[in-house]
Amino acid sequence: APNAWYKDAVQYAYAGGLMTGVSADAFAPEQTTTRAMIVSILARLEGVESAQAAGFAYVNDEWYATAVNWAASAGVVSGTGDGNFSPNAAITREQLAAMLMNYSAWKGEDVSARADLSTYSDAATISSWANDVMQWAVAEGLISGMTEDTLQSQGNATRAQVAAILQRFLAQ
Numbered sequence: 001a002p003n004a005w006y007k008d009a010v011q012y013a014y015a016g017g018l019m020t021g022v023s024a025d026a027f028a029p030e031q032t033t034t035r036a037m038i039v040s041i042l043a044r045l046e047g048v049e050s051a052q053a054a055g056f057a058y059v060n061d062e063w064y065a066t067a068v069n070w071a072a073s074a075g076v077v078s079g080t081g082d083g084n085f086s087p088n089a090a091i092t093r094e095q096l097a098a099m100l101m102n103y104s105a106w107k108g109e110d111v112s113a114r115a116d117l118s119t120y121s122d123a124a125t126i127s128s129w130a131n132d133v134m135q136w137a138v139a140e141g142l143i144s145g146m147t148e149d150t151l152q153s154q155g156n157a158t159r160a161q162v163a164a165i166l167q168r169f170l171a172q
Contacts, residue, residue, distance in 0.1 A: 004160075005160075009163040012163065013162075019041065019159065019163060029163075030160065032091075032157070032159075033091050033157050033158065033161075035080075036064035036067070038091055038162070039067040039070075039099070040064050043067035043071065052069060056079055058087065064087050068085050074103075075102055076103045077099060090156040090157075092153065092157065093134075093151070093156075094126060094127055096165065098133040101132075101133045101136050101137065114135040115139035121149045122151055123151065125153065126153045130153060140168075
């Protein structure tokens with residue numbers, strides 16, 4: 001829609017080849033984004049065409065296998081436990097922050113920035129492993145509140161949100 005908050009970000013992600021539509025004429029901005037989609041976007045940015053198998057279950061000859069295997073070897077992802085990557089699971093905002101921070105670190109960028117999250121009423125709901133990554137993502141301006149005082153770190157990231165976060169991330 002011409003007045004949608006995400007219009008420019010979606011156009012940026014689509015025009016840059018970062019994200020495609022879900023069909024020939026639909027982007028589905030409110031649809032959730034999967035873990036496989038995020039690593040595929042990052043692998044596309046790096047021009048990755050092959051990678052050694054990382055040993056994750058359910059990541060063999062699927063469309064996302066090369067991207068997942070590359071991301072694991074680069075330290076961008078470590079899986080979801082028990083040898084799984086959970087490629088088709090919806091990505092949470094804190095998982096997205098972790099992947100972007102790990103990707104930045106892999107590229108040799110400074111990832112030491114941290115923001116005070118105490119102004120967010122739901123800061124206590126951030127997973128213990130994700131405190132640093134959410135502090136980094138907020139400090140870098142990649143993730144802002146879903147409302148004035150909530151981060152919803154464990155909420156699923158929609159395709160529109162991912163497009164907006166990627167636009168901010170790549171502008172840096």
